[in-house]
Amino acid sequence: MIELHRVWKVFAVGPVKVPALSDVSFRVAKGEFVTLHGASGAGKTTLLRLLYREELPTEGEIEVLDYDVPALRVREVAELRRSIGVVFQDAKLLPGRTVYENVAFVLRVLGTPRREITPRVFDALRAVGLSSRAQAYPAQLSQGEAQRAALARAIARNPLLLLADEPTGSLDDTMAAEVVDIVKDIWAGGTTVLFATHQARLAAALRQRTLTLVGGRLVKDEG
Amino acid sequence: MLGFLFGEALRDLRRAGRVAVAAILLITLSLAALGGFWLVSANVGQAAAHWRDRVRIIVYLKREPSADDAHALVERVLAMPGVGAVRYVSKAEALGTLKQVLGKDASVAEQLPANPLPASLEVTLTAEGTTPEGARGLIARLSGLSEADEVGGGIDWIERLARGQRLLEVIGLGVGAVLAMAAILTVTTATTLVLHARRQELEIMRLVGAPELVVRLPLLLQGMLQGLVGAVMAIWVLIVLYTIAGPRLEPLVSQTLGLERLTFLRPQTVVALMFAGTMLGGFGGWLARGRTER
Numbered sequence: 432m433i434e435l436h437r438v439w440k441v442f443a444v445g446p447v448k449v450p451a452l453s454d455v456s457f458r459v460a461k462g463e464f465v466t467l468h469g470a471s472g473a474g475k476t477t478l479l480r481l482l483y484r485e486e487l488p489t490e491g492e493i494e495v496l497d498y499d500v501p502a503l504r505v506r507e508v509a510e511l512r513r514s515i516g517v518v519f520q521d522a523k524l525l526p527g528r529t530v531y532e533n534v535a536f537v538l539r540v541l542g543t544p545r546r547e548i549t550p551r552v553f554d555a556l557r558a559v560g561l562s563s564r565a566q567a568y569p570a571q572l573s574q575g576e577a578q579r580a581a582l583a584r585a586i587a588r589n590p591l592l593l594l595a596d597e598p599t600g601s602l603d604d605t606m607a608a609e610v611v612d613i614v615k616d617i618w619a620g621g622t623t624v625l626f627a628t629h630q631a632r633l634a635a636a637l638r639q640r641t642l643t644l645v646g647g648r649l650v651k652d653e654g
Numbered sequence: 655m656l657g658f659l660f661g662e663a664l665r666d667l668r669r670a671g672r673v674a675v676a677a678i679l680l681i682t683l684s685l686a687a688l689g690g691f692w693l694v695s696a697n698v699g700q701a702a703a704h705w706r707d708r709v710r711i712i713v714y715l716k717r718e719p720s721a722d723d724a725h726a727l728v729e730r731v732l733a734m735p736g737v738g739a740v741r742y743v744s745k746a747e748a749l750g751t752l753k754q755v756l757g758k759d760a761s762v763a764e765q766l767p768a769n770p771l772p773a774s775l776e777v778t779l780t781a782e783g784t785t786p787e788g789a790r791g792l793i794a795r796l797s798g799l800s801e802a803d804e805v806g807g808g809i810d811w812i813e814r815l816a817r818g819q820r821l822l823e824v825i826g827l828g829v830g831a832v833l834a835m836a837a838i839l840t841v842t843t844a845t846t847l848v849l850h851a852r853r854q855e856l857e858i859m860r861l862v863g864a865p866e867l868v869v870r871l872p873l874l875l876q877g878m879l880q881g882l883v884g885a886v887m888a889i890w891v892l893i894v895l896y897t898i899a900g901p902r903l904e905p906l907v908s909q910t911l912g913l914e915r916l917t918f919l920r921p922q923t924v925v926a927l928m929f930a931g932t933m934l935g936g937f938g939g940w941l942a943r944g945r946t947e948r
Contacts, residue, residue: 483861505866512863525854536855539658540864588862 432592432623433459433482438491440477440647451477452647455491459625461591464618466654467627468634469644475627478644479594482625483515484508496591513541516585516593516622520600522577524569524584530556531565534584541588555587556580559613575606579613586617593617595626599633607633659868663875666848673847674880677840681884681934684833685927686891691826693892693919698819701911706784711807713775713796718745724773727801731775736783736792741776745769772803834934837884841877841938848876849942874939881935885928892919 440452452474459465469475480486481493484500493500498511524533534552543551556562559579569577578598585593595614599607611633618624628634634641643651667674719727724742731740743751748771753760777796782788796805849856859869900916907913919927 509860509863509865512861515863517861523854523858525858537858537862537864539655540859540868541862542655542865542868 432461432463432496433457433625434492434494435478435481436492438481438493439489440474440481440486441489450647452481452488452644455644455647455649457642457649457652459623461623462621464615464624464626464637464639466634466637466639466641467625467644468631468641469627469629471629473629473644474647475629475644476596477647479517479596479625479627482592482594483512483517513588514591516588516590518578518581518585518593518595518598520597522569522574522581524572524577524580526569529566529568530561530572530580530583533569533580534587537584538587551587552583555583558586558616559583560609573606575602575609578602578606578610582610582613582617586622590622593622593624595624597627597629599628599630611637655868659871659875662872663879666845666852666872666876667879669848669851673840673844674876677837677844677880677935677938678884678887680833680837680840681881681931682887682891684830684837684934685885685888685931687833688826688830688930689888689892689919689923689927690895691822691829692923693896695819695822695826696919696923697907697913697916698822698911700917701907701913702819704912709779709784709789709807711777711779711789711793711796711805713777713799713802714772714804714806715774715801716772716803717801718773719801727799728775731777731796731799734792734795736780736788737777738780738783739778741778743774743776745771745773748772748774834930837934838938838941841880841935842941844880845873845877845939845942848873873942874936877939877942878932878936880938881931881933882928884935885931888931889924889927 435458436456438452438455439450441448441450443449455474455478467475467478477486481488482495482500484503487501496511496514498507500511503511524530525536528536531552534555535548538548538551553562553565556565559582561576561579561583564572564576564580567576569580572580582598593614598614599610602610607630614624614626626637626639638654640654641651642649643653713731715727724744728740728742731737746769749763749769752771753763756763775796777792779789779792783792793805796802856869896916896918904915907916
């Protein structure tokens with residue numbers, strides 16, 4: 432499903448070269464739930480961005496869903512991303528559209544037949560417990576609800592892989608627990624999950640395989 | 655999917671707001687200017703063609719020839735290059751024509767002791783003869799006839815009219831091009847504003863793997879829509895101007911250019927203007943795309 436081999440990512444800040452990831456290698460099997468733990472700046476987001484080809488590695492090999500990610504052409508990048516759901520700390524909902532429209536939007540741009548859109552949107556909203564908020568605008572949602580809407584948007588396409596980049600980072604414990612439960616439900620449905628968090632307590636509570644990043648290096652792979 | 659893309663393009667237009675309106679107005683202005691010049695030029699061209707068909711060269715003869723000599727002279731002139739037809743006008747016929755022109759004052763001509771009008775040849779030109787060089791060559795050849803006293807007529811003024819028409823076309827294209835460039839830049843600005851407003855949507859679209867066509871097409875479509883709306887408005891402006899000004903200008907045009915009525919742009923020119931507007935807008939949208947890619 433995911434395989435990284437000796438991956439380096441170095442950013443050039445003027446003449447200075449700053450390594451964001453140093454010699455990272457690991458493998459994630461299909462159907463696994465893996466927690467990616469590390470402090471802010473440890474390289475979690477960079478690592479996730481490499482997986483959906485938002486960044487290119489400076490060195491090393493990356494394979495996701497059988498795609499040789501660094502070698503992909505533009506059209507293939509789009510193909511890869513169609514199989515990956517991504518959620519962020521900020522939900523990135525479109526402010527001018529309702530929750531329903533936010534979820535429907537991604538289905539529309541991917542050419543989903545019109546008759547399939549409404550049932551799939553409501554299936555996704557039901558899965559995250561937001562059916563009753565379908566007509567609400569993002570500004571009318573709590574942070575927890577916004578994050579759940581973002582999850583609904585990510586799972587409406589039935590992705591094979593879910594990349595969650597600090598989805599609970601700005602939530603209180605109750606809301607965070609709700610989001611984690613939903614992500615676990617998604618995983619239980621067969622989706623492979625890579626869940627990034629800086630919260631050690633949350634990483635431990637997830638009780639899943641945990642990869643720990645420190646200063647861009649993978650220092651621990653346990654569980 | 656196409657409905658969705660058009661919907662997104664319309665949504666983008668609303669987002670661009672005043673800048674989109676400014677772009678549409680500039681396209682309207684540039685195409686109305688271009689169309690206006692074309693309209694004037696087409697009518698001047700029609701007048702030039704009308705007069706070119708009616709151009710005659712008159713060869714005034716020194717003496718009135720006998721019927722046989724006149725027939726032989728007509729045959730000689732007919733054989734010259736650039737000559738389409740030749741009509742012999744006798745002194746008596748010339749006087750008759752003068753009397754007709756004078757109408758109720760025709761008695762003045764009758765009081766003349768002798769017919770002062772010369773016999774002449776009325777020479778009609780072929781298409782080849784109606785070029786300035788062709789006409790000049792023919793006039794030289796006709797002047798060389800031993801029977802010729804004086805040669806009158808020519809097509810220089812018609813050529814000046816035709817040159818004026820070409821000048822109008824060039825000015826029209828120039829003014830239209832300058833305004834079109836302004837329009838393109840405004841459409842580009844409008845599209846760039848839309849891109850800015852849509853950056854989150856574009857980010858989401860790319861993130862979920864939307865085909866590049868779906869990402870780009872609404873931008874191109876909204877530019878093309880601006881162009882099409884501008885072109886339709888330009889044609890509407892031209893129709894209104896033609897309807898209001900046409901009847902008022904026709905008497906003047908009839909007297910000066912000999913045209914009975916002004917004609918509007920041909921249907922294919924109208925279609926060309928609409929196509930040009932759509933392409934202008936599309937080009938503006940495409941330029942904005944380039945900017946973001948850089």
